[in-house]
Structures are given as C-alpha cells and as structure tokens.
Amino acid sequence: MSFQSATSKKPVPSKPRAKAAVSRPSEIEAEIRQALAKERGAWLEMAPQLKIETVIHLTRHLKEPGDAKLLGDLLERIVFPAATPIVKANSKSVSPTDQAEILREVFTRITAASMNGSQ
Secondary structure, three states, X not given: OOHHHHHOOOOOOOOOOOOOOOOOOHHHHHHHHHHHOOOHHXXXXXHHHOOHHHHHHHHOOOOOHHHHHHHHHHHHHHHHXXXXXXXXXXXXXXXXXXXXXXXXXXXXXXXXXXXXXXX
C-alpha cells in the first residue's frame, strides 16, 4: 500500500439537512393569526404596527398576479425601510455607489425570498 492510497480518502458526501421547523415567539404567531383572519386589503394598513417578521410572513402569502401591488407596497413601505439602516450600518466602509448597489441586491434577494421562499 502506497503512502498516498493510505492517506487519501474520498470525501464523504454530506447529507442534506432537513429544514428545521419554524419556531416563532408567541406574539409573532398571534400577529400572523390576526392578520390572516383579515382581508388582504387590510394588511397594508395594519403593517406599520406589526413586527417585521409578521410582515415578511404575510408577503409569502402573496403569490397571485393580482397580489403584486400589495406585495410591492408591503416591501417598499415596510420591509425595505426596516432593512436599509441594517445594510447601511454593515456597509459603512464602501463607497456610496457600492452601498447603493448592495442595497439593491439585498432588496432583490428579499423580494425573491418573499415570492419564492427562502433560498
């Protein structure tokens, strides 16, 4: 047996991880239940008083073409403004042009995750 064959093992493929069950605080669960019990048209009016996690959950229910305006409004009025200070705080060392590009990319990813599920 050569040294190489004794020491080089094939990598063991990793097993895909099962997604963990979502565990939310009870106040978030209560907000979600309350919002889902109302007409979708009321969500935008309710959204400023809701936790951001609740709003994100609601956006994931907006999959039909007729839901596009409500989805866009929730993202633009509630989610993006909440994300902006976090992104800016974590990109202080880059130029304003690069920071704007990072914001656009984050918003694109949030939109995709809302429409398609998290990746």
